[in-house]
Amino acid sequence: MHILFIADPLEQFKIYKDTTFSMMREAQRRGHKLSACVPQDLNWQRGRPVTAKVREVVLTGEQQPWFREDAVIERPLHAFDAVLMRKDPPFDAEYIYATHLLEQAEREGARVINRPRALRDHPEKLAIMEFAEYTTPTLVTRDPDAVRAFHAEHQEIILKPLDGMGGMGIFRVGPDGLNLGSIVETLNRHGAQTIMVQRFVPEITQGDKRILVIGGQAVPYSLARIPQGSEVRGNLAAGGKGVAQPLTEQDRRIAEAIGPVLNERGLLLIGLDVIGNSLTEINVTSPTCFQEITDQTGFDVPAMFIDALEAELR
Template identity: 35%
Template sequence: MKIKLGVVMDPIEKINIKKDSTFSILLEAQNRNYIIYYMEIKDLYIHCNKAYSESKIIILKKNIKQWYKIIKKKTILLSKLDIILMRKDPPVNMEFIYSTYILEKAEKNGVIVVNKPKSLRDFNEKFFATKFKKFIPVTLITSKKNKIKEFIKINKDIIIKPLDGMGGSSIFRIKKKDKNFSVIVETVTKRESKYCVSQKYLKEILNGDKRIIIINGKPIKWCVYRIPQKGENRGNLAVGGKAKIKKISPQDFKIAKIVGKFLKKKGIILSGIDIIGEKLIEINITSPTCMCEIENFYNISISSILLNCLEKKILRKNKFF
């Protein structure tokens, strides 16, 4: 019997297939003869207490001009799927939260949802790292300007960013006595109406921040160093950072293993953690990227590792039932 895989993602016509981790996973799924049901958040719905979605059965091709083709449009009962990949990019807004309630209905009917809907709701990616306090830099989470002012007085050089940002958006570096302090804080906190994260600036960012992929609690031994452009504080590839692939260090492996053990317990099968120097910065669980960069550099298929893991879960589930 063919495995039925549903994927909830951003519009497929807008992705960059050279870098898109979701595309890489789906291509491997297609190589294994999975039936792929493509969905967007707006397609999910509840009717008579059952979870459904309008979907499109697609086939994929590694072609930068035309990388997908719709074979058939079909309304599906989500419980009929074997796996659902929740790969919608942040922000984690209320529509995202509502969609996790719908996906949870499918999960309760035996569908493997990656990542677990409850955990997607429970753990903000930037807040999540504070659970591992011995690994993180000095951190403040607040919406109050006076508290950030006191924080910068003590730490002298900080990074400030919103809790719901992604891809390096709205990340600022502020030094003590910075004339732009007020306008930056007002912008990031929306005039003290939104929480933000402030952290002590780590000079190690000049060597790049590291993205480590974790699958079912186990870190992949290769990671992506995202090195900032000259004069830039952000290493994110989305804002021009340069990618280098290296083996993870013993200390990074230690951090990833401890974090991974917790993630596995919470049903977070696919994640990406960010480390600067030896400090944990973020834990990405919504739609972690950088798989393609590693796969293109080294003879490893992270997509295969993920799908092997999910297939084992399907076998165990079928034996149980």
């Protein structure tokens, strides 16, 4: 099987924790051939299929250099057995344009995972609206007055942009409302941009749990990303400490309610973010934490993913 990974530049990978790297390593271990590109390498021209200038790579098994580039060649996407879209957010206009190119490649016979239309239909912050019974009280709005009313009702809130990742742009406002107006102006750009506001979940001190769901089935361990010091964000990119732990009954309940539904829509891999008993986000673009869970528990998450990928392509 020949797999194309559409991701960030390989030179930027931190291979000791990178999930895409762990997928590549397991795929190569099974004898599959690897290629990689970035979204900027995608092209379409009338009368021709969607192509990409790809790097054919082999993993060396070393820390540095961790890959060898055997060739750079332009190939149609339908020539690959699988195309894995693993580009990190932001979920901006360029990301959406890339999904349209990938959807055209699908029409030409490419097998794209996660499916481009499903990526567009499930933006990571907003996808929770469909499963509101599992969420903390949440508001999506441009209206500063609506934010102030939500704060007055819930007293302690979290505000965040809809296109962020890794904890970027997240603010916590306490009962005193200190700086609420300024934060809203910054995030929603004086009414030009929609934001999300959620009731603060105090269980964040026990971690923001990442629950991975592969082929509709939950990985039996989550990674609780625990804020450090005075930080409110548990994201690993914001300095959180990752601690693997077995799923709770509520974790499983949420995963079993959401996983099969989204898998049926073409989302082979998703990451559910749960604080306490509350769903806060559904990650569909490039869910992470494979290596942390595997290293701490011995459960082979990359193997589970490649098993699911192989089954999907049969």
